[in-house]
Amino acid sequence: LLPNGHFEQGPDKSELNGTRVLGRYSIPHWEISGFVEYIGSGQKQDDMILPVPEGERAVRLGNDATIRQQLTVTRHTYYSITFGAARTCAQAEKLNVSVTPEFSVLPIQTVYTSSGWDSYSWAFKAKHTTVWLSIHNPGHEEDPACGPLIDAIAIKTLVAPHHVKNNMLRNGDFEDGPYIFPDAPWGVMVPPVSEGLYSPLPGWMVMSDTKVVKYVDAAHHAVPHGAGAVELVAGRECALVQEVSTVPGRPYRLSFSVGDAGDGCDGHLAVDAYAARATLNVPYESHGEGGHRRAELEFVADANLTRMVFQSANHHLKPDATLCGPIVDDVSLVDCGRA
Structure with missing residues (x-):
């Protein structure tokens, strides 16, 4: 403080x-x-x-x-x-x-x-x-x-954005993020952050005109792995993005967890993931009480830089009429070798 x-x-x-x-x-x-x-x-x-x-x-x-x-x-x-x-x-x-x-x-x-x-x-x-x-x-x-x-x-x-072993992404588990007050059970909004600017979520960009993603902690939410995760609260109006150096023609595998934060956001949640020309829709049936599933997207790079993009497939509201959505956590990218 x-x-x-x-x-x-x-x-x-x-x-x-x-x-x-x-x-x-x-x-x-x-x-x-x-x-x-x-x-x-x-x-x-x-x-x-x-x-x-x-x-x-x-x-x-x-x-x-x-x-x-x-x-x-x-x-x-x-x-x-x-x-x-x-x-x-x-x-x-x-x-x-x-x-x-x-x-x-x-x-x-x-x-x-x-x-x-x-x-x-x-x-x-x-x-x-x-x-x-x-x-x-x-x-x-x-x-x-x-x-x-x-x-x-x-x-x-x-912590400055950095790589860890067996993961080409930086801060893929969202362990490093903005400060959350101990008595703030609603998480912290991460507003749009474009290239060239520094992100409160090291390694990640938030792309939108007016909307945000929400950084949530394990103390107040059901987080699939570790201390933090990201809740996609703005539907298709906002995307969570990381750009990675890739080799054209080489196959890669993007793995991640999709779930709900245990904050009452129930119903048919889904995350859309994009990388190169590949897309994946990951549905998740939420009861608003926490839980998650793993998903994988395999793709072949077609450029020297490839964006990993995550969006909520739809808008969702909690019973108190506030915006909510699926959470994404424990994201990893591995090189599967030459095609």
């Missing part, structure tokens, strides 16, 4: 105008700019109650508002940031998360939990020993207070 990452230490009353924070340094350990509000749990806006997931306090980023904190890090090391975000009254809410010179605009308009609070992740590689982490709301609404709530900001060192 970052210093005052839960925002439980707040401004003096003299530095507040209602809920609006007046001074740039009024919130301990943070620097702010723009329209920033200090929100208490259960506070109301019009007829809407503003929930706070961690402790009693959060901040709201209004029009063009920014919060930032200086971090001491190790050069050339990978880090992931986890933070809680909740939509309020704006529709197409986005957040610009940055550590200079890198930034990403994360879509947060889709709500994935029944509480309204989702944990999001973002990653960077440290270029200097001291960096500024900034979270900025680029939106401009008629009501300047219409902006996302932010709470519970943490940082975690990531």
Whole structure:
């Protein structure tokens, strides 16, 4: 957790105008700019109650508002940031998360939990020993207070993507991923991450315009193998991808587990897997109580780089009307020799 990452230490009353924070340094350990509000749990806006997931306090980023904190890090090391975000009254809410010179605009308009609070992740590689982490709301609404709530900001060192024996994929078992708060049973959203950017899921890209995949842990979910897995919560609107060096004309075997996270996502789940020109649909009948099956996709490479792609075949909803889907775990790729 970052210093005052839960925002439980707040401004003096003299530095507040209602809920609006007046001074740039009024919130301990943070620097702010723009329209920033200090929100208490259960506070109301019009007829809407503003929930706070961690402790009693959060901040709201209004029009063009920014919060930032200086971090001491190790050069050339990978880090992931986890933070809680909740939509309020704006529709197409986005957040610009940055550590200079890198930034990403994360879509947060889709709500994935029944509480309204989702944990999001973002990653960077440290270029200097001291960096500024900034979270900025680029939106401009008629009501300047219409902006996302932010709470519970943490940082975690990531292992650089690397190969293990008998697996051409990096982080195929999803053991390395963003920080999950011990009291956050809903996992962490990994937003779209394209080539060239650093992923909170080392080795993997998330491809979508506005949707995410969910990183889940064994402490709160039924994970087929090890400590972590990925739940495909956005149907065909999002894909989990890893690109691998291959030899054209050579056969390969992609093996993986498909199941449910034990989070009430029941029904006819299925994962579509793609590699080169081969495709495989893996159905899984879920009772929402955990379980998995193994699947294999054999293909012949037709290029020097081949993408391994996983998608949920359909959209699914849990009984509380939140999005869910099948989980993928324990993914491996082996070279089957020359054809």
